[in-house]
Amino acid sequence: MGKRKGKTRALTSSDLAKPASQQKTLEHFRVQALKAQTPMLMGTDAGLSEVLMMAYAVVSRCPQNFMLPSYNTDNRKKGDLILGGIISTTNPILNKHLSFTNINTTESCELYGTVEHIPHFLTFQFAIAEINGNEEILPNITLDFHILDFCSDAWFSLCGVLKILSGKDEIVPGYTCYPKSHVAGFIGRLPSLASHAIARLTGIYRYPQISYGFTETSLNEHDEFPYFYHSFPSDYSHFHGLTPLLRLFGWSWVGILTSTDENEIAYCEELKREIIRSGDCVEFLESIPDIMITSREELEKRFEQISNKIYKSKANVIIIHTTKIITIETFCFISYQKIDTKLVIFSMETSSIKSKALSVTPLICSAMNGSLRLTIPKGDIPGFKDYLQNTNSSKFLDQSFLLLRPAFDCDFLNDKENCTMSITDASLFDMDNSELTYSLYNMIYAMAHALHNMFTAKSERGTSLKMEFKPWQLNQYLKEVHFKAPDGHEIFFDEKGHAPTHYDIIQYFHFPNLPTAWIHVGSFKPSAPKDKQLFVNQTAITWKTPSNQVLRSVCTESCTHGYRKVIDREKPVCCFDCVPCSEGEYSNTTDAENCMKCPEDQWPSKKKDECLPRVIEFLSYDDPLGAALSSISILLFIITALVLGIFIKYRNTAVVKANNRNLSYILLISLMLSFLCTLVFIGQPGTLTCLLRQSAFGMIFTIAVSSVLAKTVTVVIAFRANKPSSKLRKWVGTRVSSYLVLLCISGEIVICTLWLIISPPFPEYDTQSVTGKMILQCNDGSTIAFYGVIGYMGFLALLSFTVAFLVRKAPDSFNEAQFITFSMLVFCSVWVSFIPSYLSTKGKYMVAVEIFAILASSTGLLGCIFTPKCYIILLRPDLNMRGHLIGKKVS
Numbered sequence: 001m002g003k004r005k006g007k008t009r010a011l012t013s014s015d016l017a018k019p020a021s022q023q024k025t026l027e028h029f030r031v032q033a034l035k036a037q038t039p040m041l042m043g044t045d046a047g048l049s050e051v052l053m054m055a056y057a058v059v060s061r062c063p064q065n066f067m068l069p070s071y072n073t074d075n076r077k078k079g080d081l082i083l084g085g086i087i088s089t090t091n092p093i094l095n096k097h098l099s100f101t102n103i104n105t106t107e108s109c110e111l112y113g114t115v116e117h118i119p120h121f122l123t124f125q126f127a128i129a130e131i132n133g134n135e136e137i138l139p140n141i142t143l144d145f146h147i148l149d150f151c152s153d154a155w156f157s158l159c160g161v162l163k164i165l166s167g168k169d170e171i172v173p174g175y176t177c178y179p180k181s182h183v184a185g186f187i188g189r190l191p192s193l194a195s196h197a198i199a200r201l202t203g204i205y206r207y208p209q210i211s212y213g214f215t216e217t218s219l220n221e222h223d224e225f226p227y228f229y230h231s232f233p234s235d236y237s238h239f240h241g242l243t244p245l246l247r248l249f250g251w252s253w254v255g256i257l258t259s260t261d262e263n264e265i266a267y268c269e270e271l272k273r274e275i276i277r278s279g280d281c282v283e284f285l286e287s288i289p290d291i292m293i294t295s296r297e298e299l300e301k302r303f304e305q306i307s308n309k310i311y312k313s314k315a316n317v318i319i320i321h322t323t324k325i326i327t328i329e330t331f332c333f334i335s336y337q338k339i340d341t342k343l344v345i346f347s348m349e350t351s352s353i354k355s356k357a358l359s360v361t362p363l364i365c366s367a368m369n370g371s372l373r374l375t376i377p378k379g380d381i382p383g384f385k386d387y388l389q390n391t392n393s394s395k396f397l398d399q400s401f402l403l404l405r406p407a408f409d410c411d412f413l414n415d416k417e418n419c420t421m422s423i424t425d426a427s428l429f430d431m432d433n434s435e436l437t438y439s440l441y442n443m444i445y446a447m448a449h450a451l452h453n454m455f456t457a458k459s460e461r462g463t464s465l466k467m468e469f470k471p472w473q474l475n476q477y478l479k480e481v482h483f484k485a486p487d488g489h490e491i492f493f494d495e496k497g498h499a500p501t502h503y504d505i506i507q508y509f510h511f512p513n514l515p516t517a518w519i520h521v522g523s524f525k526p527s528a529p530k531d532k533q534l535f536v537n538q539t540a541i542t543w544k545t546p547s548n549q550v551l552r553s554v555c556t557e558s559c560t561h562g563y564r565k566v567i568d569r570e571k572p573v574c575c576f577d578c579v580p581c582s583e584g585e586y587s588n589t590t591d592a593e594n595c596m597k598c599p600e601d602q603w604p605s606k607k608k609d610e611c612l613p614r615v616i617e618f619l620s621y622d623d624p625l626g627a628a629l630s631s632i633s634i635l636l637f638i639i640t641a642l643v644l645g646i647f648i649k650y651r652n653t654a655v656v657k658a659n660n661r662n663l664s665y666i667l668l669i670s671l672m673l674s675f676l677c678t679l680v681f682i683g684q685p686g687t688l689t690c691l692l693r694q695s696a697f698g699m700i701f702t703i704a705v706s707s708v709l710a711k712t713v714t715v716v717i718a719f720r721a722n723k724p725s726s727k728l729r730k731w732v733g734t735r736v737s738s739y740l741v742l743l744c745i746s747g748e749i750v751i752c753t754l755w756l757i758i759s760p761p762f763p764e765y766d767t768q769s770v771t772g773k774m775i776l777q778c779n780d781g782s783t784i785a786f787y788g789v790i791g792y793m794g795f796l797a798l799l800s801f802t803v804a805f806l807v808r809k810a811p812d813s814f815n816e817a818q819f820i821t822f823s824m825l826v827f828c829s830v831w832v833s834f835i836p837s838y839l840s841t842k843g844k845y846m847v848a849v850e851i852f853a854i855l856a857s858s859t860g861l862l863g864c865i866f867t868p869k870c871y872i873i874l875l876r877p878d879l880n881m882r883g884h885l886i887g888k889k890v891s
Helices: 021-037 045-061 115-132 154-166 194-203 241-248 264-278 295-312 323-334 364-368 383-388 402-407 435-460 469-480 624-649 653-659 661-681 687-721 727-731 735-757 781-804 817-840 844-875 884-891
Strands: 070-072 081-087 093-094 107-109 143-149 182-189 209-211 228-230 253-258 281-287 317-321 343-346 371-374 483-484 490-492 502-507 519-526 535-536 563-567 577-581 602-603 609-611 616-617 762-768 771-781
Touching: 070 253, 081 115, 081 154, 081 435, 081 469, 093 241, 115 143, 115 383, 115 435, 115 781, 143 154, 143 469, 154 182, 154 194, 182 194, 182 469, 194 209, 194 364, 209 295, 241 264, 241 371, 241 502, 241 519, 241 535, 241 687, 253 295, 264 281, 264 317, 281 295, 281 502, 317 323, 323 364, 323 762, 435 483, 435 490, 616 653, 624 661, 624 844, 653 661, 653 844, 661 687, 687 735, 687 771, 687 781, 687 844, 735 771, 735 781, 771 844
Parallel strands: 081 143, 081 182, 182 209, 209 228, 253 281, 253 317, 317 343, 343 371, 616 771
Antiparallel strands: 070 143, 093 107, 371 502, 483 490, 502 519, 519 535, 563 577, 602 609, 762 771
16 A cells, blocks of 8 residues: 555544554554564555544544454465455444443444345355456456455444455554555445445545445545445436426326435435426425334324325325335335325335335235336346356355355354355345346446556556555546446446446336236436436336326316416415416417417417417408498499489479589489499408598598589579679579589598508408407508598588578578588588497498498488489479479569
């Protein structure tokens, strides 16, 4: 062992100070080492400093005369390099009461350990023998091992490591007593506290250490533990596989059960936080009490509480994390006949104790049937089963390794030569279900490959590895090691010292009188792209639901299409209300947080789960209202044409002549056109129709009103011209009325021309006025221009009404003013009421209102002015005589 350079972790002299009596111990150890001609580990006294202080602090707390179950070959036959094995199968025996003043309470370990760890020892022996027999790995170099059972105790573990480094039963800190061998590194699996302690110690000595089991998260800090390597990720690593599994099946509301162990509770608290971070919720986190240390009354109370909570819970998925078999058996007891329909998911650590936890009565553990488990992939070690069957105890065991006695069918102590391995215990030697032994096998090979690469590099430089072996030099070769395992899986370590791995997802079934079934249903590969990390064969899963449907585990059932989630801040995010989407919005996804608006030309369906094309609405000829208005327009056009025909036929009669027949023709023609122009308002609006609608209507009605105004002025001139010495005689004739009509029309022409040039009407879709419909209408372009046209016609109508009203008492034979007064009264009334009606309606009814106003006002003019004349012409021809009219006038 070489001299340590650089700084170590923060260890102060006060922390590791040695009593005065230990100064003699140091000299005693030095003398012993020199007598044995053992090379010094640290060189001069000045080099001991920090490392020796820590070593002595450990030795000072090692129990005197302590014995650890161990297995190693005879020192005289040891190989060139030694791998230290750190394996715990026994438990410490307390032979003193716990005391705050005496920390040396553990003096020895139990004689017999748990036989389920025996394959780990045998795997060590098998792998070392296989490597030594392989000429391609470490040629001319013999690899050996020294395994100590570290008794699941941190101080025993530290003492054991120092014992392996010293090579003697009596620990010699700072020295090695192997005559021709070197300790290369350590491989093991220990509880977290012991792993921490050993990682600190081996890190100070700069020996590489590989863990082939699960390790806690703090050991992931490669800067703090640069010589520590993992075959599995940290305890929390499989969270990233568990949370996607919950999301895959929509299990947003789950429960968690664990033991009362503080480490396991902390693990579950972190799991709960990870589930919440992923967007799901945890309804409860309960710890199952330990029946060995809890009073009967408290047990019954807690069992009742947990049982009721599980039974009444909406969470149909329960995650169990524990490394204690008694916790699993207790869960089976409290869940009997109560949660058979719920699904249990076991963490990887819990799945690793399946062999014993599932040995309870299947009837009681019916809740476990169909459970899902995240496990490390299993691997087959080639030739290992044959090795076990052909192995006898004398081949590799000495009497100190007593914990292996349960694996032999013989008198182990008195007949070791004839003792052979018993393979009757399926739970012990079922290599197909052994994840850790396969991992241990690969990690031994990883250490061997790293050593081989270092030997090769040194031999190329002409350096002898055996004479100049430095353990810290092995570290860089472990970082670069890369080889294939027997199953083809590549073994290497990333920048954090982790070997790549993936998880299997299996489903468990166990029924009476039937073999246990482990069904592979999926896997999780953290190294794969994020969208391909989780794979689940859903068809391979058997659900505890009718028709084998996927189990539901939610606080609130998903909001269906057409609804959105409303979160209650006083409840977890997984508990929410579902409310329908607002008017004009839709949702086509489950559990939508917000509804979406449809495009302008679409509208939500009745269920509000999709957008449908809006119904395009306009006043069409197929519409009953449009058909009625168009029919009325044509009928009135025909009536007006008949009146015009009558006036043309009887153009030489007194009544027709007396009322300026040319203006009558113009008025009748304009009324005919006004009735026809309403047809432009009916039908699908287009660019041309929108341009023609209001401008044609304005021009035609202006002509009609101008003709009425000219008629009125003609009556006034005719009445005034009959007086003696009247100057109006020269204005009597048709030219005045024609000029007046042209003058009035020119004003409307100017307004309409400016309107069409500056802001012409255009077709548009109105999606706001009517729910669920899209109105195709003409946008007036300029509202001012539209009301300017209406206002100008109103001004002419009001002027006609005023003039006609003033001359209403003129002689009847020449007076048409009374009829004009009534017609203008009707005209003005219609258009005054049109404005509020027009503004208060939408869509096709707005067009219908304007058509109605055109028809009503035009009919008023036709009826009030021409009905009396037609009556005289057709029914009272005797009155249609000039003499009668003159006589009537004289009278």
